[in-house]
Amino acid sequence: MTGSQTVWLYAVSRDDADNAPPSARGVAGEDVRVLTEGSLTAVVGSVDARRFGPDVLAGHLENLDWLAETARAHDAVVAATAARGPVVPVRLATLFSNDEGVRELLRSRREDFQSALEAVTGRAEWGVKAYVDPDSLANSLSAGDMASSGSTAQSGAGSAYLLRRRAQMAARQSAQSAAGEWARQIHARLRPLCAASRLHPAQDPRLSGRHDWMILNAAYLVDQERTEPFHALVKQLSEWQAALDVELTGPWPPYSFAVPPGDHRHD
Amino acid sequence: MTLGQDPFGSGLGGGQIQSADGATSLGDILERVLDRGLVIAGDIRVNLLDIELLTIKLRLVIASLETAKEVGIDWWEHDPWLRADAGRSGGGERTLEENQRPALTAKQEPPEEEEGDDEDEDQEDEDQEDDEYEYEEVDEAEQPEPPEPQRARRGKRS
Numbered sequence: 001m002t003g004s005q006t007v008w009l010y011a012v013s014r015d016d017a018d019n020a021p022p023s024a025r026g027v028a029g030e031d032v033r034v035l036t037e038g039s040l041t042a043v044v045g046s047v048d049a050r051r052f053g054p055d056v057l058a059g060h061l062e063n064l065d066w067l068a069e070t071a072r073a074h075d076a077v078v079a080a081t082a083a084r085g086p087v088v089p090v091r092l093a094t095l096f097s098n099d100e101g102v103r104e105l106l107r108s109r110r111e112d113f114q115s116a117l118e119a120v121t122g123r124a125e126w127g128v129k130a131y132v133d134p135d136s137l138a139n140s141l142s143a144g145d146m147a148s149s150g151s152t153a154q155s156g157a158g159s160a161y162l163l164r165r166r167a168q169m170a171a172r173q174s175a176q177s178a179a180g181e182w183a184r185q186i187h188a189r190l191r192p193l194c195a196a197s198r199l200h201p202a203q204d205p206r207l208s209g210r211h212d213w214m215i216l217n218a219a220y221l222v223d224q225e226r227t228e229p230f231h232a233l234v235k236q237l238s239e240w241q242a243a244l245d246v247e248l249t250g251p252w253p254p255y256s257f258a259v260p261p262g263d264h265r266h267d
Numbered sequence: 268m269t270l271g272q273d274p275f276g277s278g279l280g281g282g283q284i285q286s287a288d289g290a291t292s293l294g295d296i297l298e299r300v301l302d303r304g305l306v307i308a309g310d311i312r313v314n315l316l317d318i319e320l321l322t323i324k325l326r327l328v329i330a331s332l333e334t335a336k337e338v339g340i341d342w343w344e345h346d347p348w349l350r351a352d353a354g355r356s357g358g359g360e361r362t363l364e365e366n367q368r369p370a371l372t373a374k375q376e377p378p379e380e381e382e383g384d385d386e387d388e389d390q391e392d393e394d395q396e397d398d399e400y401e402y403e404e405v406d407e408a409e410q411p412e413p414p415e416p417q418r419a420r421r422g423k424r425s
Contacts, residue, residue, distance in 0.1 A: 006311060054311060068293055071300045078300075091304040095311040105307065116305070127295060200302075203294065219303075249291065255299040 006049040007096040010077040011253070012088045012106070012113050015041045022080035027073040028052065035099055037106035040113055043081050044102055057093055075253075082253035086121040088113060089253045116258060122224045123195055124251035128234060129203075130186055131212035132179045136243035138171055141178060176213075182244060183215040186237050193230045194220040198256045212245065219256035227251075 008027060021032045026045030035042045050056065060066045071092060078089045096102050106113065191197050202214040222230045231248065238246035 009307065009309065012305075067297070071293070071297050074300050075296050078304075089299075089304040091306050092300040094307050095309045097310050101310040105309075200298070203298070249295055252299065255303040258303065258305040 004049050005046045006052055007099060007102055008045045008047045008052065009090050009094045009096060009102055009105075010043045010045065010074060011081045011090055012117075013041050013043065013081055013085055014117055015039050016085055022077055022084065024076040024080040025073065026077055027070045029073075032077055035102050035106070037103045038110055040106045040110060042102045042106055043077060044096075044099070045077070052093075052095065054095075078253045078255075082124075086117045087253050088116045088120070088258050089255045090258075119196070120221065120254040120257055123221050123254065124224070124227070125254045125256055126220050126222050126230065126234075126248060126250035127252060128186070128190060128216065128218050128220060129214055129247045129249075130183055130216035130237075131210060131245040131247070132175075132182070132215050133212050133243050133245070134175060137175045137179060140243060141171065141174055179213060179215045182241060186216055186246065187218060189237060190218070190220055190230070190233060193226050193233060194222050196221040196257055200256070219252075221254060221257045 010026070010032065015036045015038070021034045022043060024032060026032050026047070028045065028047040028051065030045045030047060032043055032045050035044055060070070074092050078087065081087045082089075096105075187197070187199065198219045200217045200219065202217050220230070234246055234248045238244070
């Protein structure tokens with residue numbers, strides 16, 4: 001390790017028989033290496049400190065193409081590691097000045113890693129996002145309500161407008177509460193099939209790239225043998241309501257479940 | 268994610284399921300590698316990689332990559348969140364419309380009363396601290412009619 005290199009950490013896994021490095025290339029196009037310490041293995045890559053130093057990184061993060069490429073590369077290594085066994089994915093841009101820093105991490109937090117690995121063994125993360133088409137939902141909800149607002153015709157134009165506005169607001173609110181109820185029910189149905197679940201904030205419409213409301217953005221940690229029933233249920237739920245669209249992604253490395261029990265630190 | 272990958276090598280589950288366009292959404296990947304995954308303080312501190320800041324940027328970045336490029340808009344150049352001189356309070360400038368999406372929030376508050384991004388951070392904290400049910404527990408017996416897709420089916424939207 002020369003002074004101009006820094007160590008990028010991708011994931012931590014168990015030191016099993018097959019501890020050859022995953023074949024995926026790293027964020028700098030580098031060959032990925034494994035560092036074994038005790039019962040644990042860290043998947044790392046040596047990257048140019050000048051390109052991946054803290055100051056430079058901050059600038060890179062403003063570069064959309066750089067961020068996209070780096071995120072995909074990081075995920076590819078994590079996924080390749082997950083393909084071989086239980087893995088704890090590490091957040092993007094976790095850097096050490098040398099291998100010894102990583103080894104020290106494996107030593108000092110061995111138990112955390114072991115319990116985290118235990119929690120995800122034989123399981124994979126599946127993402128479930130539910131969308132509601134607001135127009136379609138409003139139509140199905142307002143079929144009854146609209147009849148009652150017909151009597152406003154004889155009122156003055158101003159109050160008719162206000163009444164109409166109020167009706168629109170009410171329709172929007174009832175659509176939102178109906179959608180929220182759907183989300184709760186979807187989650188309530190899926191949860192029993194999973195070892196763990198996380199509800200993430202709904203993605204911004206610009207992030208999801210969809211006009212539809214995202215009403216659920218959840219991650220489920222599913223046992224291998226429950227994969228099929230889980231998928232079947234997601235499919236069922238996607239056909240439950242006309243205005244509802246349920247999207248399944250995965251299997252993912254357990255990104256959403258990488259917090260060791262008893263360790264909820266954010267930094 | 269790599270296409271066709273199966274973390275168990277067993278073929279169970281029918282392999283990789285992709286979003287409708289056939290590729291794993293960059294948004295999903297960024298959300299995971301930036302906002303999830305184990306947070307470890309490496310001995311090189313990337314101080315400017317502030318997670319809260321990134322969470323905010325993330326939304327804009329993804330939108331700009333996947334949506335804006337296609338639509339040909341360049342709103343991010345005008346968005347206060349992306350301008351270096353803007354403080355976090357700049358979020359108030361976002362239109363109400365954008366914040367009116369319903370969200371399954373931990374607190375069950377009407378989404379329009381939240382400032383979208385701050386809400387997300389609050390919830391993220393709770394997500395991290397609660398393995399199970401993030402929103403209020405509802406007694407199973409009181410669950411208002413669990414969905415019964417087979418009977419309730421009204422039509423398919425694919």
